[in-house]
Amino acid sequence: MPDRPLVRRRTAVLTLAATVLATGCDHGDDIGATPPSRSPSASASTSASSPSAPVRTPDEALVDTTIEQLVAAYGVVVTARSLKPLRRPLAPLARAHRRHVEVLEGELEGWTAPVLADRSAALQAVHRSEKQLHAALVDAATRAESGALAKLLASMSASVTQFLSTLPPAAP
Amino acid sequence: MTTELDALQATLAAEHAAVYVLGLIGSRTSESAEAPLYTAVRGAYEAHRDTRDALIGEIAGLGATPSPAAVAYTAPAGLDTPDGRYQAALALEKACASTYAALVGATSGPRRLEAIGLLNDAAARELSFRGTPEIFPGADEYADR
Numbered sequence: 070m071p072d073r074p075l076v077r078r079r080t081a082v083l084t085l086a087a088t089v090l091a092t093g094c095d096h097g098d099d100i101g102a103t104p105p106s107r108s109p110s111a112s113a114s115t116s117a118s119s120p121s122a123p124v125r126t127p128d129e130a131l132v133d134t135t136i137e138q139l140v141a142a143y144g145v146v147v148t149a150r151s152l153k154p155l156r157r158p159l160a161p162l163a164r165a166h167r168r169h170v171e172v173l174e175g176e177l178e179g180w181t182a183p184v185l186a187d188r189s190a191a192l193q194a195v196h197r198s199e200k201q202l203h204a205a206l207v208d209a210a211t212r213a214e215s216g217a218l219a220k221l222l223a224s225m226s227a228s229v230t231q232f233l234s235t236l237p238p239a240a241p
Numbered sequence: 242m243t244t245e246l247d248a249l250q251a252t253l254a255a256e257h258a259a260v261y262v263l264g265l266i267g268s269r270t271s272e273s274a275e276a277p278l279y280t281a282v283r284g285a286y287e288a289h290r291d292t293r294d295a296l297i298g299e300i301a302g303l304g305a306t307p308s309p310a311a312v313a314y315t316a317p318a319g320l321d322t323p324d325g326r327y328q329a330a331l332a333l334e335k336a337c338a339s340t341y342a343a344l345v346g347a348t349s350g351p352r353r354l355e356a357i358g359l360l361n362d363a364a365a366r367e368l369s370f371r372g373t374p375e376i377f378p379g380a381d382e383y384a385d386r
Binding site: 161162164165168169172207210211216217219220221223224225226227228230231232234235 | 360375376380
């Protein structure tokens with residue numbers, strides 16, 4: 070099923086919001102952002118528990134899982150960026166994760182802020198998190214039924230590869 | 242719809258071109274005076290040559306005839322300066338990344354996993370040719386959404 074388009078489509082409102090975000094405010098300034106709480110309304114868009122909710126396809130489930138992994142990695146990057154020396158070096162990575170989530174029509178919510186004692190600990194956490202994300206993206210791209218989704222996820226994994234290569238090294 | 246074989250043949254054609262262009266760039270790069278570029282070009286050349294050979298075997302294994310190299314290729318402009326050689330190599334890797342991404346979309350199973358590896362490798366090589374991290378390597382159609 071190579072060339073099937075992305076099968077997952079959220080509401081037109083979300084698509085419009087993603088478009089506005091993409092064109093309007095992609096400047097990497099997430100300093101001071103606080104992780105939103107996981108309220109029932111905040112996670113409603115990914116919930117499949119409603120009796121009237123349509124059955125999710127495997128690709129839709131894959132996308133939801135990938136969004137969760139991207140959001141978790143984003144949370145680590147944003148928290149690390151609260152340390153001044155890492156604010157600028159990690160800005161492009163934060164932007165990339167935001168765009169990846171937007172293209173998958175997800176929302177950057179519900180991420181947790183890990184405790185990062187200092188620059189070294191923060192960088193180690195970012196490296197570890199990005200490596201996990203890369204493995205998850207490769208796995209997801211391999212399992213996607215849609216060729217278009219596989220291509221998108223593989224491209225995201227390649228992006229993470231590039232950012233991992235250019236991150237400041239984590240202290241031993 | 243692009244078949245798996247079509248995508249493999251397109252990738253092989255890209256590898257033929259890559260081997261030619263990188264050979265040309267390498268022949269104009271000084272191993273001593275431009276060591277970083279020379280090393281990167283050599284590594285890329287060997288990677289693309291290996292991929293080309295693997296694809297030839299894979300396509301033949303499918304019972305098809307691997308597409309041959311073109312009779313001639315147009316040399317990239319600007320190869321007479323180091324900057325031009327960096328730019329040509331970077332453009333080549335970006336083009337290959339797009340080809341590999343298309344291969345990902347046209348394949349499944351182990352072959353797709355291999356294509357994902359090729360895409361990741363090309364993205365990494367872009368950095369050795371003065372490339373910077375991209376948000377959607379090989380999939381520019383998502384960049385402006």
